[in-house]
Amino acid sequence: MISKNKIKFINSLKLKKNRDINNLFIIEGTKIYFELINQKKYKLIDAYCTDTWVKKNNTNTDYNLVTDNELKKISNQKNPEGILAIVEKTEPKIDKHKILNSFSIVLDDIQDPGNLGTIIRTADWFGIENIFCSLNSVDVFNPKVIQATKGSIFRVNVFYVDLFEFLKEYNKKIKFYAAFLDGENIYKTKFDKKGILIFGNESKGISKKVSEFKIDKIKIPNFSNKKEKAESLNISISTAIFLSEILNN
Numbered sequence: 001m002i003s004k005n006k007i008k009f010i011n012s013l014k015l016k017k018n019r020d021i022n023n024l025f026i027i028e029g030t031k032i033y034f035e036l037i038n039q040k041k042y043k044l045i046d047a048y049c050t051d052t053w054v055k056k057n058n059t060n061t062d063y064n065l066v067t068d069n070e071l072k073k074i075s076n077q078k079n080p081e082g083i084l085a086i087v088e089k090t091e092p093k094i095d096k097h098k099i100l101n102s103f104s105i106v107l108d109d110i111q112d113p114g115n116l117g118t119i120i121r122t123a124d125w126f127g128i129e130n131i132f133c134s135l136n137s138v139d140v141f142n143p144k145v146i147q148a149t150k151g152s153i154f155r156v157n158v159f160y161v162d163l164f165e166f167l168k169e170y171n172k173k174i175k176f177y178a179a180f181l182d183g184e185n186i187y188k189t190k191f192d193k194k195g196i197l198i199f200g201n202e203s204k205g206i207s208k209k210v211s212e213f214k215i216d217k218i219k220i221p222n223f224s225n226k227k228e229k230a231e232s233l234n235i236s237i238s239t240a241i242f243l244s245e246i247l248n249n
Contacts, residue, residue, distance in 0.1 A: 002048065002070050010048075010074040010086065016139045023089045025141035029081045030057060035151030036087060037061060042154060043088040048074065053082025076143040089141060092157040095130075100174055101194055103246060104130040108163060108210050109201040110137045110235065117148020118236035119199075124152035126243040131156060134163045134207075164209050170196060176215045177246075178206055179238050183217030186242065191249045197242055199235050218242070 010026065012018040019025050024045060027036060030053070036044060037059070047063040050071055054063070071080045098104075105123055110116055116138050123131055138145060140158040149156075167176065177191070178198040198215065200206035206215075220233060220241055233241070 002064065002066050002074070007070070007073050010084075013086070014076060014143055016142070019089070019139070019141050024086050025089055025146065026076065026084060026143050027087055027146055028075060028077055028084045028143070029147070030083055032146070032149075032151045032153075033059075033083045033085055035154050036085065039154040042090050044085055045088055046086040047083065048085070049083040057083075076147075092159060094159060098129065099170065099196075102130075103128055103194060103243075104132060104196050105239065106163065106167070106196055106198040107131065107133045107137055108198060108206050109134050109204070110199070112202055112235075113138050113142045113144035114148050115202065115234070115236050116140065116142075117145040117150075117153075119239050120145075120149045120156050120158065121152040122236060122240045122243065123156050124149075126240075126247055128243065129155075129157055131158045132163070132166055133158060133160050135160055163207075167196070167210065167213050171213050176213055177218055177242075178215045179219065179242065180217035181219055181232075183219035186218050186220050186245050189216075189218055189245070191246045193249075195246075197239075197246070199239060202235055 013022065013024055013026050027033065033047070036042060044061060047061060048066045048071065049063050050068055051065060054065070071082065071084060075084055105119065105128060107116070107119070110133065120131065120140070133140070137160065140153070146153055175192050175195040176198060177195055178200070198206060198210065220238060
């Protein structure tokens with residue numbers, strides 16, 4: 001049984017302002033729940049699961065038993081998997097040595113939750129530990145972002161910074177790379193073993209302020225021979241292609 005006040009509180013965490021006030025966020029699903037249990041970065045506060053889920057899964061953590069109907073009242077999904085948990089937010093620390101000796105991703109005003117979640121998952125796959133987002137980017141603790149990470153949120157650090165000041169600090173120390181339609185062919189580019197990979201807003205691209213820095217412009221060529229072709233690639237797809245080429249150099 002779950003109280004009306006608790007249902008109201010959990011649903012309030014679907015809004016960024018309430019996540020910030022309470023320093024909490026929501027996760028859902030069996031895989032991501034066990035990813036949470038097996039890591040030390042974030043602290044589990046409460047878990048809510050159905051009797052059916054409990055019988056199918058072994059968990060040594062405390063939980064609150066709820067009905068399917070009660071779970072639907074707090075879930076962000078149309079078809080909940082049977083488990084929802086409240087987690088305490090953690091502020092990661094910036095490791096300047098790591099930034100200067102590896103590749104990091106910078107996202108300039110990215111807005112789509114699915115894109116950010118997929119980029120985090122992609123970064124995890126390619127071993128990228130740090131992502132730096134502009135202050136106006138979508139919140140990493142948005143339920144849709146968390147869901148799209150498929151658990152990679154627990155292994156990738158996401159920071160929100162003043163991008164101009166952040167890039168200013170590393171300008172001339174390591175190379176900046178970014179996707180541009182008029183850039184050098186990515187398949188003919190020799191990348192360094194360290195650097196910062198910048199991606200802009202889904203519709204506006206990289207902001208004027210960020211583009212003032214010296215950036216190596218790189219493009220992913222369009223191989224279609226058709227008269228009418230796609231204008232651009234999805235940002236998360238572009239990220240995957242860039243990381244694959246960078247790490248294959």
